[in-house]
Amino acid sequence: MQTRITHILAILLAALSLSCDSYLDLRPENGTVRQEFWQTKEDVQAAVIGIYSAMLNTPPSESDLTLAEYLFMYGELRGGMVSPAAFTSNDQSDIITTNILPSNSITTWSQFYRIINYCNTVIDLAPDVLEEDPTLTQEQLNNYLSEALAIRAYLYFTLAKSFKDVPLKLDATLSDGDNFQLETTPQDQIFAQVLVDLNDAERLSVEDYGNTPENKGRITKFAINAMQADLHLWLENYDEALVAADKIINSGQFELIDASPQWFTTVFALGNSTESIFELQYTPENRGPFYGIFLQQPQYLAAPAVLEEVFGVDFDEPENKDVRGERASLVPGTNEIYKFTGLNEDQRKALQESDTHWFVYRYSDALLMKAEALNELGRGAEAISIIEDLREKRAAIAQTQEQVSPQDQDGIRRYILAERAREFAFEGKRWFDVLRNARKNNYAYLDILLGVALRSAPANQQQSILAKLQDPNSHYLPINTFELYTNKALTQNPFYK
Known part of the structure; x- marks a missing residue:
C-alpha cells in the first residue's frame, strides 16, 4: 500500500x-x-x-525557492529587523531598502x-x-x-x-x-x-490526528482558528478575532513553556512543543533552506540594533537576558540569525541535522492576537495582562517593559507590536504586523510604518523612502514583469506603473 x-x-x-x-x-x-x-x-x-x-x-x-523562503522574505525584509549579509542578492537588498522594481525576482x-x-x-x-x-x-x-x-x-x-x-x-x-x-x-x-x-x-x-507530528504538521481546527484570528485583525473585526483566538486558548491543548536553558531547544530546535499550533515539518532527510541562507552562505543578518532595541540589554547585570534574544533569535556581535540553525544556547546543529521547522503559528500568536483584539475593543487592562504574562514566561527584562495605562489604546497597540517583534523575530511576521497596525482606521497610524523605514533606511535614501511610503500602494509588492508578459489581463499596482 x-x-x-x-x-x-x-x-x-x-x-x-x-x-x-x-x-x-x-x-x-x-x-x-x-x-x-x-x-x-x-x-x-x-x-x-x-x-x-x-x-x-x-x-x-x-x-x-521554497515557500518558507518567500514567507521569510515577504514578512521580514521590509520589517526593519534584517540587514544584508555577504551573499545577499541585489534583489533582496533592493527590497530591504524599499527600492523595488517589477523585474525583482522575489516578486x-x-x-x-x-x-x-x-x-x-x-x-x-x-x-x-x-x-x-x-x-x-x-x-x-x-x-x-x-x-x-x-x-x-x-x-x-x-x-x-x-x-x-x-x-x-x-x-x-x-x-x-x-x-x-x-x-x-x-x-x-x-x-x-x-x-x-x-x-x-x-x-x-480535525482536532486530533492521534499523534503529535501530525497534530503540529497538518492542518487542525486550531490552525484554522489561528488563521481566522489573523484575518479578522486585518479586517478590523475585533469581536470575531477574539472569538477565534479564544477557541485556541480555551481548548486546553496548548501552553507556554517557562524560560530555561532548555526552552530554545524545546520550542525551536526540536519543534512540535506544547507551544506549537502549525509548523512546516522539516527532517534530517528533508532539510529546510535555513542552514544555507543564515549560516553557510548567509543572505541575511539581524539588523545591528535588534539585540539592544528589541530584546534589550541589561548593562548592569549582563546575565539578565530575555530568553528569546541572545542565542535564540540571533548571535551577539556577528548578528547571525540563529533561530533556525541553533541546537541550544551553546551549539549550532550540524548540517545533516538541520531540520528546524518553519513556524507558521505558535500559541503565543493566539495570545497576542487576543491582546490586540481586546485593546481595540477598549479592554486595555486585559490586553496588558496577556502581555505581562508572556513577558514573565520569556524572562523579558525591565529595559523593554513599558508603563502604559489601560486607557492608552495607542500605547498598548505599540507595546503589543514591540512584544510581537521579540516573540516572532525572523518568523516572517514583522512587516505584516507593522503594515496591519499602520493601516488601522484608514491609515491613522502610518507613523508606525514610517518609523520602521527610517530606522533601517540608509541616511542618503531616507527622504526618498519616506516620500514613497506616503502612497499606500507602495506598501505592497509589484506584479512581476514576467507575470504581466504572460497574462495580459493583469493590471499592475499603480505605484509601479
Missing part, C-alpha cells in the same frame, strides 16, 4: 509541476489528472500529501499558485472518489477537504497581504484549454474568499 501511495504521489507531483508558458506555470497534460487518478481513498491521501510536500520543497525540475508568485492548484485539484476532484471507492468515508473526505481549503486560504491571505490585488482562481487547472488570462481581484474580495474558505475548513476540520 505504501509503495502505491508513493508511486501515485510521485506521478501526481510530476503531472502538476509541468513547466509551461502561463503565469500559473501549472498545466498538466490534458486528461492526466482526471483519467489516471482519483479512483481510491489512497489517491486522495496522496494528493493531500502532495500539498504538504510542495509547501516544503521546490519542484524537482525548477530553480524556484514572483509561481510557488504560491503552484500549491494553490494542488489545493484546487483536491477540492474539485476528491469528492468524486466517494462514488469510486466505498471505503472512503464522508468524514475522511471532509478532513482532507478541510486541509486543502485552509492551505489555499493561507496562501491567498499571504499573497493579498504581500501584493494587495492578485488573481483569484478557485478551480483546478486540469487542461491546456483552461483560461490563464485572469484579472487581479481586489484585496477585500480576496480576504472575503479567505474567510469563506476558513469557515468551511473549520466545519470539516
Whole structure:
C-alpha cells in the first residue's frame, strides 16, 4: 500500500509541476489528472500529501525557492529587523531598502499558485472518489477537504497581504484549454474568499490526528482558528478575532513553556512543543533552506540594533537576558540569525541535522492576537495582562517593559507590536504586523510604518523612502514583469506603473 501511495504521489507531483508558458506555470497534460487518478481513498491521501510536500520543497525540475523562503522574505525584509549579509542578492537588498522594481525576482508568485492548484485539484476532484471507492468515508473526505481549503486560504491571505490585488482562481487547472488570462481581484474580495474558505475548513476540520507530528504538521481546527484570528485583525473585526483566538486558548491543548536553558531547544530546535499550533515539518532527510541562507552562505543578518532595541540589554547585570534574544533569535556581535540553525544556547546543529521547522503559528500568536483584539475593543487592562504574562514566561527584562495605562489604546497597540517583534523575530511576521497596525482606521497610524523605514533606511535614501511610503500602494509588492508578459489581463499596482 505504501509503495502505491508513493508511486501515485510521485506521478501526481510530476503531472502538476509541468513547466509551461502561463503565469500559473501549472498545466498538466490534458486528461492526466482526471483519467489516471482519483479512483481510491489512497489517491486522495496522496494528493493531500502532495500539498504538504510542495509547501516544503521546490519542484524537482525548477530553480524556484521554497515557500518558507518567500514567507521569510515577504514578512521580514521590509520589517526593519534584517540587514544584508555577504551573499545577499541585489534583489533582496533592493527590497530591504524599499527600492523595488517589477523585474525583482522575489516578486514572483509561481510557488504560491503552484500549491494553490494542488489545493484546487483536491477540492474539485476528491469528492468524486466517494462514488469510486466505498471505503472512503464522508468524514475522511471532509478532513482532507478541510486541509486543502485552509492551505489555499493561507496562501491567498499571504499573497493579498504581500501584493494587495492578485488573481483569484478557485478551480483546478486540469487542461491546456483552461483560461490563464485572469484579472487581479481586489484585496477585500480576496480576504472575503479567505474567510469563506476558513469557515468551511473549520466545519470539516480535525482536532486530533492521534499523534503529535501530525497534530503540529497538518492542518487542525486550531490552525484554522489561528488563521481566522489573523484575518479578522486585518479586517478590523475585533469581536470575531477574539472569538477565534479564544477557541485556541480555551481548548486546553496548548501552553507556554517557562524560560530555561532548555526552552530554545524545546520550542525551536526540536519543534512540535506544547507551544506549537502549525509548523512546516522539516527532517534530517528533508532539510529546510535555513542552514544555507543564515549560516553557510548567509543572505541575511539581524539588523545591528535588534539585540539592544528589541530584546534589550541589561548593562548592569549582563546575565539578565530575555530568553528569546541572545542565542535564540540571533548571535551577539556577528548578528547571525540563529533561530533556525541553533541546537541550544551553546551549539549550532550540524548540517545533516538541520531540520528546524518553519513556524507558521505558535500559541503565543493566539495570545497576542487576543491582546490586540481586546485593546481595540477598549479592554486595555486585559490586553496588558496577556502581555505581562508572556513577558514573565520569556524572562523579558525591565529595559523593554513599558508603563502604559489601560486607557492608552495607542500605547498598548505599540507595546503589543514591540512584544510581537521579540516573540516572532525572523518568523516572517514583522512587516505584516507593522503594515496591519499602520493601516488601522484608514491609515491613522502610518507613523508606525514610517518609523520602521527610517530606522533601517540608509541616511542618503531616507527622504526618498519616506516620500514613497506616503502612497499606500507602495506598501505592497509589484506584479512581476514576467507575470504581466504572460497574462495580459493583469493590471499592475499603480505605484509601479
